[in-house]
Structures are given as structure tokens and as C-alpha cells.
Amino acid sequence: MKVLVCGKGGSGKSTVAALLAKSMAKRGYRVLVADSDESNYGLHRQLGMELPPTLMDHFGGRRGVKEKMGRPSQGGEGPGFFDGRWTIDEIPPEATAEKDGIKLLAIGKIHDFGEGCACPMGSLSRNFLDNLSVGEKEMVIVDTEAGIEHFGRGVEAGCDAILAVLDPSFESILLSKKIAEISEKINKPLYFVLNRVDDERKAAMMESLDGRRVAAAIPETEEIFRAGLSGTELDLIVKEMEGLADFLLLRKTG
Ligand SMILES: Nc1ncnc2c1ncn2[C@@H]1O[C@H](COP(=O)(O)OP(=O)(O)O)[C@@H](O)[C@H]1O
Ligand SMILES: [Mg+2]
Known part of the structure; x- marks a missing residue:
């Protein structure tokens, strides 16, 4: 199963991606977290890992990626990054970090002023996911950049x-409607994860949301907040995240 996590900036996408990865790994799943947020440097810390060299570095940086985009794949789908399909185990080890059954792959990162836009990384994200085969006891969790540009690039x-992480804000509610429209067009199941909510906040949000899509409601906790402030690993069990993992596994099996 490949799950894409999206939402507005700061809504908790990376937090949900990291906690879900940990929960799935504890259940014996082989988990790949694909970090496709080219502007953020937080996810690897939440997973307790060092940031590995990116997949874009592996393909020769921006220039190498652009060159490969221009030729067709030999045996894979789309542009010529992948000659044939990959499994999680075939991802070049020098481009990944690994801990406790979780592999982390960063697609690309913006490092410098004026280095150019993130389009090559978007294209690489899309082609990587299109050409990745996922086994029965494996889960891929894709953490995306804020907003909906990745939909424009076809990453989904x-x-x-698709998991849309919604914090209690008007902006998230608006975005949820846009994401629902797009996901219907591309025929992908969409679930909402409400973040930073108690019962009262949840009830207020439910007035403006399609309740059938709500897969989990995560409270605002001191532990998550403190890990976020100190940039340390999210090594905690959040009951509501376990519920989200159960929810996804039920959907996976039918
Ligand atoms: N449920 C929560 N309780 C407390 N703090 C949270 C919660 N969810 C997210 N945070 C904090 O909010 C900040 C933004 O979360 P993050 O997952 O990085 O957002 P995003 O990836 O959507 O930009 C982080 O510092 C994180 O620790
Ligand atoms: Mg993030």
C-alpha cells in the first residue's frame, strides 16, 4: 500500500507520516517513508535518523535528473529514471537511511538561493512512485510539501x-474541499486526519467536513509539541494513531 500524506503547511503532515510509519513498523511491516517535501528538513529527525543523500543526488543532481527526464525509460514507466521497476529493497542504499524497520528516502532538497524550482523533484517523485512495487507486508508513506502543487505534478x-491532515483552521477546511474535488477526479480514496483536536474542536470541524472521510482525530499533546520544539525523535505511542493504522489496514484488505 502506498499512502500519500498532504495538507497545509504546519498542519502536522510530517508528524502523522512519522507516527504512522512507526506504528506500521511495530506491526511487522517493512515501511518506506518517502520525503517529497523539498523545502523542509524535519522529517528525518522525527524518525530519529540522519538525512541521507537524496534520490536526486543519486541521479546526478538537478542536471542529471533533467537529462533523464528527456529520455524514455528502458523497461520502466515514464521518463528514463528507472530501468524496470524497483522494490523497496532495490532502492540504492546510499540514498536511504534506516532504523527499526523503517527506510527513509528523500527525493530532493532545495539547498541554495536561486538554485531553481522544485519541478524536477516533483517529476522524480511521481516517477519513483509509479515505478515502485510494494509487497504484501510493506507500506510506503509519502510526506509531501504544503498545499496542492503535488497534485498538479501527478504525484498521487x-x-x-490520500490522507489529508487538517488542523482546526479555515484554511484547512477550504483545502479539504479542493483536495476532495481533485481526489474524486483522479479516483483515489481520500481520508481526513484531524490534528490538534479535542472533542469540541472536532465537532466544530465536522460541521464543515464530510464526516465519512474522517479516519482519525489526533489530540494536541505536550509530548509531540516538545519533540517538535527540540527536533527529536517521535518515539511515542499515540493511541489515535494506532486507530489510524488499523483503519488503513482494514481498507487495504478490502
Ligand atoms: N498533535 C500535535 N500536538 C502537538 N504538537 C503538534 C501536533 N502535531 C504537530 N505538532 C507540531 O507542529 C509542528 C508542525 O508539525 P509538522 O508535522 O512538521 O507539520 P507539517 O509537516 O504539516 O508542516 C511541529 O513542531 C510538530 O511537533
Ligand atoms: Mg512537513
């Missing part, structure tokens, strides 16, 4: 489900 095409 290779995913089985």
Missing part, C-alpha cells in the same frame, strides 16, 4: 490512498 497517480 502512483498512490493507493
Whole structure:
């Protein structure tokens, strides 16, 4: 199963991606977290890892990626990054970090002033997901950049489900409607994860949301907040995240 996590900036996408990865790994799943947020440097810390060299570095940086975009793949789908499909185990080890059954792959990162836009990374994300085969006891969790640009780039095409993380804000509610429209167009199941909510906040949000899509409601906790402030690993069990993992596994099996 490949799950894409999206939402507005600061809504908790990376937090949800990291906690879900940990929960799935504890259940014996082999988990790949694909960090496709080219502007953020937080996810690897939440997973307790060092940031590995990116997949874009592996393909020769911006220039190498652009060159490969211009030729067709030999045996894979789309542009010529992948000659044939990859499994999680075939991802070049020098481009990944690994801990406790979780592999982390960063697609690309913006390092410098004026280095150019993130389009090559978007294209690489999409083609990586299109060409990745996922086994029965494996889960891929894609953490995306804020907003909906990744939809424009077609990154969702290779995913089985979309999780939109919504914090209690008008902006998140608006975004949820836009994401619902797009996911219907591309025929992908969409679930909402409400973040930073108690019962009262949840009830207020539910007035403006399609309740059938709500897969989990995560409270605001001191532990998550403190890990976020100190940039340390999210090594905690959040009951509501376990519920989200159960929810996804039920959908996976039918
Ligand atoms: N449920 C929560 N309780 C407390 N703090 C949270 C919660 N969810 C997210 N945070 C904090 O909010 C900040 C933004 O979260 P993050 O997951 O990085 O957002 P995003 O990836 O959507 O930009 C982080 O510092 C994180 O620790
Ligand atoms: Mg993030």
C-alpha cells in the first residue's frame, strides 16, 4: 500500500507520516517513508535518523535528473529514471537511511538561493512512485510539501490512498474541499486526519467536513509539541494513531 500524506503547511503532515510509519513498523511491516517535501528538513529527525543523500543526488543532481527526464525509460514507466521497476529493497542504499524497520528516502532538497524550482523533484517523485512495487507486508508513506502543487505534478497517480491532515483552521477546511474535488477526479480514496483536536474542536470541524472521510482525530499533546520544539525523535505511542493504522489496514484488505 502506498499512502500519500498532504495538507497545509504546519498542519502536522510530517508528524502523522512519522507516527504512522512507526506504528506500521511495530506491526511487522517493512515501511518506506518517502520525503517529497523539498523545502523542509524535519522529517528525518522525527524518525530519529540522519538525512541521507537524496534520490536526486543519486541521479546526478538537478542536471542529471533533467537529462533523464528527456529520455524514455528502458523497461520502466515514464521518463528514463528507472530501468524496470524497483522494490523497496532495490532502492540504492546510499540514498536511504534506516532504523527499526523503517527506510527513509528523500527525493530532493532545495539547498541554495536561486538554485531553481522544485519541478524536477516533483517529476522524480511521481516517477519513483509509479515505478515502485510494494509487497504484501510493506507500506510506503509519502510526506509531501504544503498545499496542492503535488497534485498538479501527478504525484498521487502512483498512490493507493490520500490522507489529508487538517488542523482546526479555515484554511484547512477550504483545502479539504479542493483536495476532495481533485481526489474524486483522479479516483483515489481520500481520508481526513484531524490534528490538534479535542472533542469540541472536532465537532466544530465536522460541521464543515464530510464526516465519512474522517479516519482519525489526533489530540494536541505536550509530548509531540516538545519533540517538535527540540527536533527529536517521535518515539511515542499515540493511541489515535494506532486507530489510524488499523483503519488503513482494514481498507487495504478490502
Ligand atoms: N498533535 C500535535 N500536538 C502537538 N504538537 C503538534 C501536533 N502535531 C504537530 N505538532 C507540531 O507542529 C509542528 C508542525 O508539525 P509538522 O508535522 O512538521 O507539520 P507539517 O509537516 O504539516 O508542516 C511541529 O513542531 C510538530 O511537533
Ligand atoms: Mg512537513
